[in-house]
Amino acid sequence: MILQLQGIAKQFGGLSALTNVSFDVSQGQILGLIGPNGAGKTTLFNVISGVFRPTTGRVYFKGDDVTGLPPYRLARMGIARTHQIVQPLNELTVLRNVMVGACFGRENLGLAAAEKVADEILEFVGLAPRARQLANSLNVAQKKRLEMARALASRPFLLLLDEVLAGLNPSEIGDMVSMVKEIRNRGVTIVMIEHVMRAVMNVSDRVIVLDYGEMIAEGTPDAISKNDKVIEAYLGDPKLAEELAD
Amino acid sequence: MNRVKNRGLWLTVGLTLAVGLWPPLTGDANNREIVVTILMYAALASSLNLMLGYTGYVNFGHIVFWGLGAYVGFYLMSALNMPLVVAVLGGGAASGLIAMLLGQAILRLRGAYFALATIGINEAARAFVSNFEPFGGPTGMSLNFKVYNAYGGAMQSLWIVYWAMLLLAIAAIVLSYAIKSSKFGLGLTAIRENEDAAEVMGVFTPTTKAWAYVLSAIIPGMAGVLFFFKNGNIEPVDAFRLHTSIEIIVMVMLGGQGTLLGPILGAGIYERLRGLLLVSPLFKNIQLVVAGIILLLIVLFIPAGVVGWLRRRILPLREWVE
Numbered sequence: 306m307i308l309q310l311q312g313i314a315k316q317f318g319g320l321s322a323l324t325n326v327s328f329d330v331s332q333g334q335i336l337g338l339i340g341p342n343g344a345g346k347t348t349l350f351n352v353i354s355g356v357f358r359p360t361t362g363r364v365y366f367k368g369d370d371v372t373g374l375p376p377y378r379l380a381r382m383g384i385a386r387t388h389q390i391v392q393p394l395n396e397l398t399v400l401r402n403v404m405v406g407a408c409f410g411r412e413n414l415g416l417a418a419a420e421k422v423a424d425e426i427l428e429f430v431g432l433a434p435r436a437r438q439l440a441n442s443l444n445v446a447q448k449k450r451l452e453m454a455r456a457l458a459s460r461p462f463l464l465l466l467d468e469v470l471a472g473l474n475p476s477e478i479g480d481m482v483s484m485v486k487e488i489r490n491r492g493v494t495i496v497m498i499e500h501v502m503r504a505v506m507n508v509s510d511r512v513i514v515l516d517y518g519e520m521i522a523e524g525t526p527d528a529i530s531k532n533d534k535v536i537e538a539y540l541g542d543p544k545l546a547e548e549l550a551d
Numbered sequence: 552m553n554r555v556k557n558r559g560l561w562l563t564v565g566l567t568l569a570v571g572l573w574p575p576l577t578g579d580a581n582n583r584e585i586v587v588t589i590l591m592y593a594a595l596a597s598s599l600n601l602m603l604g605y606t607g608y609v610n611f612g613h614i615v616f617w618g619l620g621a622y623v624g625f626y627l628m629s630a631l632n633m634p635l636v637v638a639v640l641g642g643g644a645a646s647g648l649i650a651m652l653l654g655q656a657i658l659r660l661r662g663a664y665f666a667l668a669t670i671g672i673n674e675a676a677r678a679f680v681s682n683f684e685p686f687g688g689p690t691g692m693s694l695n696f697k698v699y700n701a702y703g704g705a706m707q708s709l710w711i712v713y714w715a716m717l718l719l720a721i722a723a724i725v726l727s728y729a730i731k732s733s734k735f736g737l738g739l740t741a742i743r744e745n746e747d748a749a750e751v752m753g754v755f756t757p758t759t760k761a762w763a764y765v766l767s768a769i770i771p772g773m774a775g776v777l778f779f780f781k782n783g784n785i786e787p788v789d790a791f792r793l794h795t796s797i798e799i800i801v802m803v804m805l806g807g808q809g810t811l812l813g814p815i816l817g818a819g820i821y822e823r824l825r826g827l828l829l830v831s832p833l834f835k836n837i838q839l840v841v842a843g844i845i846l847l848l849i850v851l852f853i854p855a856g857v858v859g860w861l862r863r864r865i866l867p868l869r870e871w872v873e
Contacts, residue, residue, distance in 0.1 A: 354751060380753030388751075394744035405741045408734050409753035416734050455752060 306368070307332045307463055307494045308353070313362035315348055315518075322348040323518045326362070330463075335485070335495045337509030337526070339502070341538060345518040346498045347389055350465050353496075354386045355379040367462070383411040385461035387452035389468045389498070393440035400436040402451055403427060403458045410459020422458055430454045430484065446477050453481075457488065464488065466497040470504055482508055502548040506530065514538065559873020560728045563812045564721055567593065570819065571717040580709075587713050587781075589822045590720040594774050596802040596814035597723035601767040603800065604809035605736060606760060607743030608658075611796050612669035613771060615676045618790030620646035620772020621779040622686050628780065629692050630685070635702065639715065639776045646772025647765045654764040658757065661746065670793065677791035691786035712781045716774065720815070723770050727811055728873070730766070739763055743809075794839060801846045807856030811873040816857060821845075 308330040315323040323345045330336050338346050351357040353364060355376040363372045371379060385406070394402050400423055407419035407426075414422060427433045430450045435443065443451060449469050456464055466485070470478050482504050489495055499505035505512070506526040514522040514529060516538040522529055529535055539545045571590060574583040599613045624642030627633040633641070657668040681689045702708045730736040738759045741749035750756050779785040798821065806817025821842070828834040828841055853860045862869050 356747070356751065376750045377753050377755045380751060386751060388748070392745050392748035392751075394741055394748065396744055397740060401737065401740075405737060405749070405754070406752050408737055409741075409749075409755075411753075413753075416732075416737065419734075459753060 306330070307366070308496070309365040310353070311363045311365070313349070313352055313359045313364070315345075315352055315357060316360045321518050323352070323359070326515070326518075326520050328513055328520065328523060330494060330496060332494055333489065333492060334510045335489050335497065335508055337505040337512040338496060338498045338515065339500070339505060339512060339529075340515035343517075344515040346515055347467055348518075349515070350386060350467055350496075350498065354384055354465060377409070380410055380459060381413065383460075383462035384465065385410060385456035385459045385463070386465035387449070387456050387467055387469055389471070391445070391448040391452055393443070393448055393451055395439065395441035397440055398437055399432055399440055399443065399451060399454075400424075400427065402440050403454045406455035406458035407460075410461065412460050419458070422460075423454075426454045426458045429457070429487075431480070445472050446474075449473065449481070453484070457493075461493060464493050464495045466495060466499075468498055468500060470499055470501045478504055502545060558871050559811050560724070562871055563724050563728075563815055563873065566812070567717075567720055567724060567815060571720070574713070575710075583709065583713055585822075585826060587716050589819050590713075590716040591774050591778060592799065592802060592818035592822055593720045593815045594716070594723040594770050595799050596806070596818045597720070597727050598767045598770040599799050600727060600803050600808060600810075600814045601730060601739075601763050603803050604807075604813070605730065605739040605743065606763045608661075608760070608763075609666040609800070610669045610767075611666055611793065611800070612672040612676075613767070613799055614790075614792060614796040615669075615673050616646040616650060616768040616771040617775035617778075617795075618680070619649055619676060619775075620768075621775030621785055621790055622680060622692075623772070624776030625692055625694070625779050625785045626686060628698065629694050635711070635776075635780060638780070639773045642776035643769040643773035646768040646775075650765045650768035651761060654761040658760045658764060673791055673793050673796060677787050680790065681787040687785075689787060691784060691789075693784040694780070696783075709781060712777050715777050719770055719774055719777070724811065724815065726766065726770070727814075730763075731811065731873075735759065735762070740809075797846075798839075798842055801842050801849075804849045804854075804856055805845060807858030807860070807862075810856070810858040810862075813856050813858040820857075 306329045311327050313323055313326040326349060340346055352359045355374050358373040363370055366382060366384065403423035403426055404419045407414050407422040427436050430453055432447060432450050432454060440451060453469060470481055473481060478501060485495060485508055509526055512526050512529045513520060514535050521534045521538060522532045570586060574586050595617065599610060602608045602610045620642035623645035624638035627638040627641050653672060657665060660668055680686050686692065699705045699708045702711055738754045741754050742756055742759060746756060802817035802821045803814045805821060807813025825838055828838040834841065849856065855863065858872055862872055
């Protein structure tokens with residue numbers, strides 16, 4: 306088990322964003338995390354990556370209790386993430402952005418080694434031609450790739466992808482999905498939040514569904530798409546329910 | 552790439568040396584006094600740049616390190632009869648230590664809240680020193696004139712201060728360059744651009760910021776000792792002027808925050824401008840108004856400062872100007 310969550314709850318004042326969320330992720334898996342808007346998916350990522358401390362419950366990473374550790378310690382241990390709302394370091398070049406990931410991530414590289422890693426990763430995500438551009442000159446799809454590149458440059462054991470497909474056109478989605486599979490084939494465990502149902506069902510080994518901060522279902526993509534509770538949760542959005550049934 | 556980067560360092564050091572060697576070559580006392588002030592502000596602006604330009608934290612309390620370092624150094628000289636070298640090093644160390652302690656408290660704040668806290672620190676430091684008897688309370692301390700005899704008399708002392716100030720300015724530039732081209736510097740710029748993202752990417756933000764704050768405090772502490780050694784006496788009102796802090800910010804912004812040459816250039820331009828304004832009958836009482844207007848214009852129209860603006864407009868300059 307690379308990641309274990311036990312009874313995670315997170316409250317903001319009187320609002321319960323997460324209630325009693327428990328699941329395991331085993332090495333080399335792709336776990337899809339789905340649910341309607343406001344279900345607590347990103348909050349859960351914030352708990353796993355150390356941005357928020359859970360109100361109750363424990364997080365174990367590779368068997369160690371890491372609950373409440375700050376994000377930079379978890380990054381050093383091998384957890385990397387992308388952001389739903391892209392967070393580029395605007396006034397730095399694309400290359401320097403990725404070097405930050407390589408320098409301060411799990412491998413804690415020096416500048417020269419980090420530049421080499423960054424070059425490789427930029428090649429892999431297809432941003433190599435833009436390496437010398439400032440990050441704020443990229444378009445949305447490129448910024449998503451940059452998020453991915455930064456996370457990968459830290460050579461993580463666990464990669465948390467927060468809606469990397471949102472806002473991309475179908476051909477960009479195809480590219481990104483094959484990239485995600487390729488990353489998994491290199492041995493990185495992936496948890497991905499996604500709204501693009503077909504893609505997440507296609508790529509995930511296992512899917513977890515959150516609704517109002519609670520886990521309402523867990524299983525293979527096939528089982529999930531036939532689960533009554535899940536269909537009910539998505540009923541507010543008939544189009545999505547239809548997609549699920551596909 | 553490295554060779555190109557080095558050019559930026561050599562140009563900045565070369566320019567500072569060119570200006571700095573001019574008074575000794577001419578032997579002119581008037582020039583020396585003009586240039587020593589420019590050099591001091593160059594050192595102050597360059598060290599402030601570590602916080603303001605590299606890390607993105609607006610510090611209105613930079614002068615506190617200058618003042619407190621000066622007080623500690625002055626105390627070492629006047630009460631304990633220590634030599635100037637020890638006083639300068641002691642002043643720098645004291646400022647660094649104070650920054651480390653203050654940083655624990657205020658570096659948790661961000662943006663405008665951090666800036667406000669630094670203003671508070673400026674006022675608190677003045678109030679503290681004004682009531683601290685070992686430092687002479689509100690009347691401050693004076694150096695016995697005999698102290699200067701150990702350095703070959705008052706005249707010779709002025710030259711010693713001059714050379715030391717030149718050394719400090721160059722030290723500030725070299726330190727800025729070393730940080731800029733290091734992994735630590737990359738961490739600082741990541742914090743400047745997006746502190747939350749930097750944290751998630753593994754930058755140990757609390758320690759990284761604390762070191763930037765400490766490193767930015769040491770050189771002002773040393774410069775303060777030199778300045779007040781030359782002055783002969785020190786008082787709270789002279790040591791903790793909020794508007795001097797603001798003027799240093801203007802210098803950094805004018806020259807170009809986050810660049811190597813910018814703060815040096817900004818200090819030179821601003822100091823010369825102030826020199827001219829102070830002797831003009833029209834402006835001599837309102838020279839701070841001019842500083843305010845300059846700051847306003849920079850923030851509105853060229854937030855990158857002179858160096859940043861030039862780098863953007865004239866691409867070949869990028870190889871030379873850092």
